[in-house]
Amino acid sequence: MSPAFPIPVRPVIQPPPMVEEVLDDAERTALKTRIKALMKQQDAVLVAHYYTSADLQDLAEETGGCVSDSLEMARFGHAHPAKTLIVAGVKFMGETAKILNPEKRVIMPDLAAECSLDLACPADEFAAFCDAHPDRLSVVYANTSAAVKARADWVVTSGIAAKIVKYLHQQGHKLLWAPDRHLGDYVQRITGADMLLWQGSCVVHEAFKADALKKLRAEHPNAAVLVHPESPEAVIALADVVGSTTQLIEAVRTLPNPEFIVATDNGIFHKMHAAAPGKILLEAPTAGEGATCVSCAHCPWMAMNGLRKLAAVLENGGNEIHIEEGIRARAAVSIQKMLDFAAAEKAGQIQLGD
Ligand code: SF4
16 A cells, blocks of 8 residues: 655755865874864864764874764763864764753854755655654654754664664554665564655765675675665675674674675774774775766765864854754654663663564
8 A cells, every 4th residue: 555645756965076185294283283272272072973084083082082973972972071062974963962962062064064864854844744644653863954853753873773663663653764765674674663764865875786795795705794774775685794883893893704895984994994903894886986976985975074174163163053942852852762762772671572
C-alpha cells in the first residue's frame, strides 16, 4: 500500500566547490600561536569533528578540547567549563552544541558549512510529513536543523540509531525516519521496524561504488572493509564492519588486519593513523574526479573549516549560533531522550531482544 502522503523526491543537493586550506609551516605555527592566545583570553575550548582538517584536530587536542563525532562534541562541550565553545564541523553540529549549552557562546569558523542531509530536510516539509502520519513516531538523524529536531519525537546518531529503532519497534511503534535514506534503509533491514523513509542522502557516502570496492578488496585480501551506514546498500553489503565514525576508528584499533578499506570521509584517517600507527588505510573507491563523484570521499562543507577562518572569528567576532528559545527547548527534549536511552542501555536497564 502506498503511503497516504507521498515521500517527497528530494532535489539533488549541489555541494560547493572543494576549497581546502593550504598552509606552510610558518603560517601554521603563527596561526596556532595567535589562536591559542585568543582562546585563552576568551575562555574558549575547541571541539572538532573527525572530518575536519588535521590542523584543526591537532589544535583541538593541543588546547584541551576534543576530536569526536557530533554527539560526543556536544557532550564534551556541555561538561567543559569554558564559556565559549568553538565548533569546527558543520552547522547542525554548532546548533546541537547550542541546544545542549544555551548559556554558552557557540561559534564556528564558517557558518556556511552546511550538510546535504540537513539541506534536504526543510523543517516545514518535515512537519507536513509528520502531520500526515499522526500514527507514527518521528525519528530523525542528528544531521538535521534545530527546527527539525524540535518537531521530531526522537533524535539519534548513527551509533545508536539501530538500538533506539529496535526499542521503539518492540514497543509496537510505527516510525517516520528522516533524512538519510541509506541509514534509514540499513536500520530498517536490521531491525525489521515499520519505517517510512525520507529521501535525503550524504554527498560523500552516496559516491562510494560497490563494483570498484569489490575489485579493490580482491586486490587486498587481508584488508577489512569498514563502511559508514550513510553509504548505499550495495556498499554496506560488502562491509566487515558497519558503524559510526567512532566505531570505525575502534575497528582499526582492535581488528588484527594490517590493512583497511574505509568508506567514509577521509578526514577520519588522521585519527585512525593515530589510533593504529603502522596500519595501512585505503580510501574506498568513488566514481572519481571528473566523473559522477562530486565529493570524492571528502566533504566540501567540512573543508570550509580552517585555521585562518578560526583566527579571524576569534579576532573579529561574529559567526555565533543563535536558536529561538522555543525551538531550542523542544529540540533539547528530543536529544535528551537519546542521551537518557544511551545511559539506561549502558546501565543494563533496557533489554533489547533478538
Ligand atoms: S560528510 Fe555528508 S553527512 Fe557529513 S556533513 Fe558532509 S554532507 Fe553532511
